[in-house]
Amino acid sequence: MVSSLAGKFTRRGISVLLSALLLSTAAFAQSNNSGAITGHGEHGDTVIIRGTDTGFHREIQVPDGGTYRVRQVPIGSYNVILKHADGTYGTNSQVTISVGSTARVQ
Secondary structure (H helix, E strand, C coil): CHHHHHHHHHHHHHHHHHHHHHHHHHHHHHHCCEEEEEEECCCCCEEEEEECCCCCEEEEECCCCCEEEEEEEECEEEEEEEECCCCCEEEEEEEEECCCCEEECC
C-alpha cells in the first residue's frame, strides 16, 4: 500500500514538473519574439513608434546624451517619428524588426 501510494505521488510530481517546464519554455520562447530600436535625437525630443502591421505604439523621451533604445518591440514593420520639444516633427523612418535584431534609425 505504501509503495503504491508513493508511486502515485511520484508520477504526479513528475507530471507537474514536466508541465511547469513546458509552460516556462513556451513563455520564454514567446518573450523572445522581439527586437529593439535605437537612434539619436536631442534631449527632450519624443520618439514615436507605430507598428504598421501590429498596432504596437510606444512613445519615449530622448534621454540626456541623445541616444535612445526601445526594447521588447514585437517583430514587424514600424514608422519611427521624431517629435521635437518645440512641437515640430523631424525624421520619419521606416524600420523592420526581426527576432533578436536591433534596428538603427538614421
